Amino acid sequence: MLGEDDDEVLPVNADADRSAAAVAGALGAELVVLTDVEGIYADPDDPDTLIELAATPDELESVKDAAEGFMTKKVMAATEALEGGAPAVHVGDANGDAPVSSALDGAGTTIQASAVADNGEITQ
Numbered sequence: 596m597l598g599e600d601d602d603e604v605l606p607v608n609a610d611a612d613r614s615a616a617a618v619a620g621a622l623g624a625e626l627v628v629l630t631d632v633e634g635i636y637a638d639p640d641d642p643d644t645l646i647e648l649a650a651t652p653d654e655l656e657s658v659k660d661a662a663e664g665f666m667t668k669k670v671m672a673a674t675e676a677l678e679g680g681a682p683a684v685h686v687g688d689a690n691g692d693a694p695v696s697s698a699l700d701g702a703g704t705t706i707q708a709s710a711v712a713d714n715g716e717i718t719q
Contacts, residue, residue, distance in 0.1 A: 620679020
């Protein structure tokens with residue numbers, strides 16, 4: 596993607612996950628972020644350690660601590676969506692059948708808005 600500044604062409608890095616997060620937050624919509632693994636793993640090298648749900652700030656911290664590589668931007672996008680007003684973010688596997696429906700039905704990792712709450716109120 597290219598942008599222009601004073602007749603100079605500049606490369607622009609567009610992060611689709613974070614863009615989608617901004618839209619989901621603004622609309623108060625649930626966000627589905629798809630990836631090439633089942634969800635977020637407590638141990639990124641072990642698929643048996645899938646984190647199914649993060650509903651508290653401590654659980655969100657565990658998700659953030661577990662995220663490595665490309666998953667860090669997906670967790671960043673999830674946090675931004677929730678802070679912006681999304682009720683939940685689902686991180687799921689893009690390679691399965693009906694990946695969006697599967698994620699919304701509970702496959703993968705779900706992060707709830709309560710995970711960004713401070714004393715019961717969502718921080719923005």
